[in-house]
Structures are given as structure tokens and as C-alpha cells.
Amino acid sequence: MxxxxxxxxxxxxxxxxxxxxxxxxxxxxxxxxxxxxxxxxxxxxxxxxxxxxxxxxxxxxxxxxxxxAFTDAHVHTTATGLALTGLDLSGARSLTEALDLVRAHSAAHPADTVLLGHGWDTARWPEQRPPSRAQLDEASGSRPLYLPRVDVHSAVVTTALLDLVPGITDLAGYHPDAPLTAAAHHAVRAAAHAAITPAQRAAAQRAALARAASLGIGTVHECAGPEISDEDDFTSLLELAGAEPGPRVVGYWAERVEGAKDARRIRELGAIGAAGDLFVDGSLGSHTACLHTPYADAAHTGTGHLDSAAVAAHVTACTEAGLQAGFHAIGDAALTAVTDGIRTAADTLGLARVRAARHRVEHAEMLTPETIAAFAEFGLTASVQPAFDAAWGGGDGMYAQRLGAERARTLNPYAALLRAGVPLAFGSDSPVTP
Ligand SMILES: [Zn+2]
The missing domain is CATH 2.30.40.10 (Urease, subunit C, domain 1)
Structure with a gap:
């Protein structure tokens, strides 16, 4: 329309x-x-x-x-806008081509500007490896540069950006010459985003909302939070969307709620739920989705950030406050932690109250018959991204690489969810997919 x-x-x-x-x-x-x-x-x-x-x-x-008009149920508005206005590596067919793009983009910006890029994926490159820090330092002309992987769960950066984060080498997920993950990644992202001016940010938000409108999207669910964005970003977006014509923005804030005071503060930010990217785990691409049995191409089971007790506490506090709760959960073990935790909350508060709060789970990719049944029982909405499956599914896609073909085939069971009566909300997780 x-x-x-x-x-x-x-x-x-x-x-x-x-x-x-x-x-x-x-x-x-x-x-x-x-x-x-x-x-x-x-x-x-x-x-x-x-x-x-x-x-x-x-x-x-x-x-x-x-x-x-469509609703995109999982969006990172500012990051989408920064991707639209920043360096896009999603078309780079090789490491060499990516470095050329970094070189050209850097040359077009003043030496003291923090540069942001997006979209690299070594799975598509013949070199099968990300750029080294020395290569990035050279290509960027020693500018601060933040380059998250396509799934935004890890990033390569320049020395000049690391210099903006005191104590970075002590953080979990820091590697001297490999993509940063976990706390180290969150710290460099925060430093890069902190260097963006309010005017740059507003321009990015407008660019993202204009793109959404051009695609017939009338509502976006902004998935913000202290680890992936910040309060100023969130409140400025809600304010801008409320003041200017364009898509409606529904705000989710991914912070754990322990009581009525937390719930009140999150409402005051303008959020309608303490949900979205409240991380129970990471992503399959970055080997950080939390699995019951090890990856096919790595000898570990990923990273769990919240256990079922933490899930139960969050869901209980949110339900009591009448606030929608939610989590980011991708791996089967992460989804079990979510459903086990919600079961504990339902045992305490009663199933009807938990169902009435209409809690939601983002991604929910590696579901089993048991967790699908639990989603139906607890009235959870599955906020899913068909474009993930299009990009990484299939017999020889990234999911099959990470999990083996047999486990990969069971991912994103939308038909089974619908048959079980679980509402699906579709989203892009933009800028992860367009
Ligand atoms: Zn997200």
C-alpha cells in the first residue's frame, strides 16, 4: 500500500x-x-x-x-538504518573484495569518524576466514571500525576501536586476532555506537523506517535492550516515530525484571514488554546457540546466558506486573530452559495467568515436539524469521554445517507450530536479513 x-x-x-x-x-x-x-x-x-x-x-x-500493511515483528531500527547508510559487506564475494570495500568506504570519511559496517559472512568467501586486525587497520587507514558478522553475534574491529575500550583484553570473548564474541563484542559495539552523534542516529532511524514503509510495512517491533542498543537510542526512536509520519513502532526492551519497580521503569521507557533480545543463548552461525549435544563442526554445545531459574524469575515478575515477557532462544537447550522456566512460573502463578500475559520467544529455531507442545500449553507466540531458513537452511547450508544435516532438517518447524496452535509472528531481525 x-x-x-x-x-x-x-x-x-x-x-x-x-x-x-x-x-x-x-x-x-x-x-x-x-x-x-x-x-x-x-x-x-x-x-x-x-x-x-x-x-x-x-x-x-x-x-x-x-x-x-505488514508487521515486522523483530527489527533493530537504528542498526538497520546504519546498515543502509553505512558500509554493507553482504555483497562481498571474497575477503579481498571485502577489504577493498572497507578501503573505499574509509577513504570517503574523515579520519576521526567511527565507521560502522555490516554483513560479512566467511561461509560465502573462498578464503573461509575473516579479515585479520592488521588487514583491517591497513584498509581503514587506522580508523575506528566496527564490523559485525552477518548474524551480529560476533565482530571484527580495528585497533583504533579497541583503543576506545579500556580493559577490553580482560573481557570474555576477547581474542587477539579472531572475531570478538560475548562480553568483548558487546563492549566494542557499545563503544562504536556511543561514538555516533544524535543527528547520525536520527538519520539512520528515518532511513530504516522509510525503507520499511516502502516495503508496505506499517508496524515494526523494535527489539532494543541494554546489551544491544541503549536507552537513548530506544527512547529517541519511539519519540521520532511518534512525531513523524511513517510506520508505527512497538517497543520491546530486553532487560531482566525482578519486581514491580523494574517493570515500572521499563514501562516508563515506553516499552510494552520486557522481551525481544533478552539472550538465553546466541546464534548458530557464531557457535553460540545453546545445544543439548555438541555442534557438528565444534566440540562444544554453545553458550547459555540464562538458565531455567532465571527464566522463571523473569516470567513470574513480568506476569505479576502485567507486562509481556520474552526471550531470544535458538538452540534446543536454550528453548528447553525457556519452557522449563515458564513451567515453573505457571506452577507458581497458575497457567491461566501466564497464558493471559501472551509471552513471546524470538527465533525459536531448534524446537522439539516437547518444546512445541509447551509453547502451545503456555500460550507463547513464536516470533520467527523465515528469511533465516531461506538463507541458512537446506542440505548444505550453514545450519547443516553447524548441526549436521539430520538435526538441521528439524529447524524452524512452522507447520508443526501452527498445527499445535502456536501463533507465529514473522520478522526479519533486520539488519540480520533485509
Ligand atoms: Zn534481534
Whole structure:
């Protein structure tokens, strides 16, 4: 759908006909009337004749499909905008090509600017390895540069960016010459983002929301939090989205809630839930999704950030405060921790109260029949990303590399979720996928 920008257009009555109007109110609708910016009627061609003379304008849809505006249920708005306005490595076909892109982008910016990039994936490169720090220092002309991997769970950086983070070498996930993960990664990301000016940030947010609108997306769920963004970023986005035309932004803040005071503070930020990327684990691409049995291509089971007791405490406190709770959970062990924790909360508060709070789980990729049944039982919404499966699924995709073909085949069981009665919310996790 297009957005009308001329103010007088909002007061016109328009009949659209000859299309395919997707509406649960009338599955065979081909026409609709829009009055003062609202849909006043949906129906069939024959009935549309009655409106044809009384409207300001008749638009022939020529068979086009008309749907309600889409909702993207998992978005990182500022990061998406920074990716749109920053260095995009998702098209780089090799390490050499990526370094050339870094060189060109760096040359176009003043020496003291913090540079941000995105989208590298060594799985697509013949070299099969990320750039070394020395290579990045050279290519960036010694500028501070933050380059997260495509899944944004690890990053390569320059020495100049490390210099902005005192004590970085003592943090978990720091490697002298390999992508940074865990605490070290979060610290460099925070330092890079802290160096962005409010004007740069607002420009990025506008770019992201304009892109969403151009794709027919009328609502985005912003998944913010202290580890992946910051309070200023979150509140400035909600303020900007409220003040300017464009998609509606629904805010989630990923911070653990221990009592009514935390819940109140999160509401005051403007969030409707303490959910989104509240990390129970990481990602499959970075070997940080938490598994029951080891990776096929690494001798460990990933990283768990929250156990079932922590999940139970968060869900209990949120439910008591009437706040939606949620988690980021990808691996089977992470999803078991989530459902076990929610079971404990339901035992304490009663199943009906937990269901009524409509808690949600992001990604939920490595589900089992048991965890699917638990999702249905607890009334959880699965906030899923079909584009992940398109990008990394399949017999020889990244999921099969990480997990072996047999386990990889069981990922993202959307049909099984629907059959079990679990609502699916679709999202892009942009900028992870477009
Ligand atoms: Zn996310």
C-alpha cells in the first residue's frame, strides 16, 4: 500500500476495484472504499457499483493484490538504518573484495569518524576466514571500525576501536586476532555506537523506517535492550516515530525484571514488554546457540546466558506486573530452559495467568515436539524469521554445517507450530536479513 502524503488526500473518499482484496471479513473481496484514511467498506465487484458515483475517485487495481500493511515483528531500527547508510559487506564475494570495500568506504570519511559496517559472512568467501586486525587497520587507514558478522553475534574491529575500550583484553570473548564474541563484542559495539552523534542516529532511524514503509510495512517491533542498543537510542526512536509520519513502532526492551519497580521503569521507557533480545543463548552461525549435544563442526554445545531459574524469575515478575515477557532462544537447550522456566512460573502463578500475559520467544529455531507442545500449553507466540531458513537452511547450508544435516532438517518447524496452535509472528531481525 502506498502512503498518501498530501493532507487533502486524507479527506477524499476513494473506491478501489478490480483487485484481490485480502481480508478475513470477505475472502472473495475485489473492491474497497477508503474514507478519510480509513477502510469504510470491503466487498465484491457487483456491490462496488453502488459506491462508484458517490466517491471522489475510482482506482482500477488491474488485478493487483491489496493486503493490510505488514508487521515486522523483530527489527533493530537504528542498526538497520546504519546498515543502509553505512558500509554493507553482504555483497562481498571474497575477503579481498571485502577489504577493498572497507578501503573505499574509509577513504570517503574523515579520519576521526567511527565507521560502522555490516554483513560479512566467511561461509560465502573462498578464503573461509575473516579479515585479520592488521588487514583491517591497513584498509581503514587506522580508523575506528566496527564490523559485525552477518548474524551480529560476533565482530571484527580495528585497533583504533579497541583503543576506545579500556580493559577490553580482560573481557570474555576477547581474542587477539579472531572475531570478538560475548562480553568483548558487546563492549566494542557499545563503544562504536556511543561514538555516533544524535543527528547520525536520527538519520539512520528515518532511513530504516522509510525503507520499511516502502516495503508496505506499517508496524515494526523494535527489539532494543541494554546489551544491544541503549536507552537513548530506544527512547529517541519511539519519540521520532511518534512525531513523524511513517510506520508505527512497538517497543520491546530486553532487560531482566525482578519486581514491580523494574517493570515500572521499563514501562516508563515506553516499552510494552520486557522481551525481544533478552539472550538465553546466541546464534548458530557464531557457535553460540545453546545445544543439548555438541555442534557438528565444534566440540562444544554453545553458550547459555540464562538458565531455567532465571527464566522463571523473569516470567513470574513480568506476569505479576502485567507486562509481556520474552526471550531470544535458538538452540534446543536454550528453548528447553525457556519452557522449563515458564513451567515453573505457571506452577507458581497458575497457567491461566501466564497464558493471559501472551509471552513471546524470538527465533525459536531448534524446537522439539516437547518444546512445541509447551509453547502451545503456555500460550507463547513464536516470533520467527523465515528469511533465516531461506538463507541458512537446506542440505548444505550453514545450519547443516553447524548441526549436521539430520538435526538441521528439524529447524524452524512452522507447520508443526501452527498445527499445535502456536501463533507465529514473522520478522526479519533486520539488519540480520533485509
Ligand atoms: Zn534481534
Amino acid at each position: 502506498t502512503e498518501s502524503t498530501a493532507p487533502q488526500a486524507e479527506h477524499r473518499t476513494v473506491l478501489l476495484r478490480g483487485g484481490e482484496v485480502h481480508s478475513p471479513a470477505d475472502p472473495f473481496a475485489t473492491a474497497m472504499v477508503v474514507e478519510r484514511g480509513h477502510i469504510a467498506w470491503v466487498g465484491s465487484e457487483g456491490a462496488a457499483d453502488a459506491f462508484a458515483t458517490g466517491v471522489d475517485e475510482v482506482i482500477d487495481l488491474e488485478g493487483a493484490l491489496v493486503t493490510p
